[in-house]
Amino acid sequence: MKPQLLLAFLLLSVCAAVAQDSIETVRSPHWNYGIWADYGNGLGTRSDVHIGGAGFRVGRVLTNEHGSNWMRGTFEYDIDLTPVEIYHFPKYTEYSGPYTILWPSRNYYTGGLNPFVAKWNFTKGQKWVPYIAAEGGVVFSDGNMPQGDTAETNFTSGAAFGAHRFVSDHGAWTFQGKVFHLSNASIGNHNPGVNIAMQFKIGYTWFKK
Template sequence: MALALAVSVLPAVAQATPAAVNPLSDTSARRPLEVGGIVQGGFGTGDRNDFKFLMLGGHAGKVLTSNVGPGLLHGNFEYAVEVFPFWQSYTPRFQRKLCTTNTSCSAPYTVGGTYTGVSITPILLRWNFSSSRRLVPWAQGGGGVIWTNHKYPPVGGPPYTTFNDGPSANTSVWNFTPQFGVGLHYFVRPRRSIDFGANAVHISSASIGDKNPGVNASVQFTVGYTWWK
């Protein structure tokens, strides 16, 4: 069945003009819109290397310029938005206490584990390195926000003090995500691409919580499928 599908699709792709297969190869007359689904996952680095991430969502973008620039930098500018209605972070579990003084603390209880939330990146600025080939690399930068069902990331633990475990020793359910990434589109059919990306994402509450340990750096990989209009 897969062979029959390839035989039926490849002749149409071969006969199509480069712009018909890859709409990013010529944006002088038509500046395409892309809509796709993506899966993203990864891990923290440094003191957060035991943090893991998984998210499911969508990407929508609009090319805003014609192809411009010299040589290898030739390409176009795109504005995009990403939404992950399913966002999870898997963190180590540990024991915490609630301390009203340095010598008066509650019985220990468990924090950490799985955090569930929603992530929105309303500002995603991407440069597509356009060409007539099926392979289109890109680089991007952006910023977004995450809401989690519990204050993230978990804090506290021994030594049990009011600084580590006091009533004000908490983080926030809101965190911000400045990020940078690179990736590519691979056009498998006219105006259809499989997409791959790698992103460096910083997670921080910007000190809107009592504490802001954050995740200084995480490495997250994406795989998606895009429809181009």
């Protein structure tokens, strides 16, 4: 075999080995840690609500691979912490009996915790690992949110979809979209909330034993 062909064969073999190993950390129990930035927007009648912030995640792949073909994957459980999130609500009209109150627009500075992130990783690929997740959490704001006689504590629930793009054996860029609902669960006298919102995240995730 010519030296050039031998070198090309060796390089292809190394690349193939790297590709095969690149997502092994999602195919068996491993810890992962991630950081992200996000942007979200209300939908429908709440399309003028805007959300932006940053946070981090700690999680663990709990199982080895199960299933076959495109459904093959692993189960993961995560916890998200969002120390910095700004919610912008436009001016809001509140009707209270015979009175009408016009609240001005306001930015809310919030922190949040998602203690429930149940995820399924699809592990058939070599570089890309798509996933779906169910999420639930709580948001604490610096005032009643939205404006009016509502509450400083709100709850979120939703479904996420995304993918890791592995760039090394233990690191991946992470892209995620999430559809969620925001509500104070009627712990305030009024519960206008946000029926449905869409949020996008981009971040980086590290995987380790």
